[in-house]
Amino acid sequence: MANDGFSADERAAMKERAAELRAEAKREKGAARAAAELQDVLDAIAKLDEGDRAIAARVHELVTAAAPQLAPRTWYGMPAYALEGKVVCFFKAAGKFDARYGELGFNDPARLDDGSMWPTVFAITAIGPAEEKRITELVERAVGR
Template identity: 50%
Template structure:
């Protein structure tokens, strides 16, 4: 929450919003190596498979929005000293599958199979 409050304050001080993609890439670049590598790859996957999503910081995390509403996000393991990073989806994601479906995935690394699954989920989320 503090990160989001800082984001809003910074926007007000500058009088205009900085380029959101530049902010997302800068946040990813600050991450420890294991998180940074996954964050960079996820950014590439989302941009390639859902170009209609706009990158933006959300509570200090790289996220991707459609019409201003968050669809998916990447949470670095280091953010909460967790043993895994998280790739998650918000309510705007079109992932409904019956009465129960996954909205977040734990990541310790990204394999080619993982990348394909994330690409398919992102495509479905914006469909």
């Protein structure tokens, strides 16, 4: 295959996203869809290596507690949380892209605006009480609480 500018990990993530879109098109609506998407997130977390799995599981718990209106779903094969179909925040595992840290990222729908410049991605290597508090604050702010 010619060099298309994407790494093997990036191509795999794009394939996962394409599979997610195909699955979404076939899914029922309402509670059955929400349950299936939640299970997809739990399955994605379970597939991660031990360190990423522990962080992703805790991020999942914190996000769903801080903003129960966000719907868990996968996004490029990673846990994500959407409002009205738009991903607000997501976790990107370190092992997935051979990075030294995982990431908690926020997309455009997140209300994190702070002047004319603000961070949208946060590196995570471990989660303790300080990180739990910060993640909770960020998620609450992202959804306007």
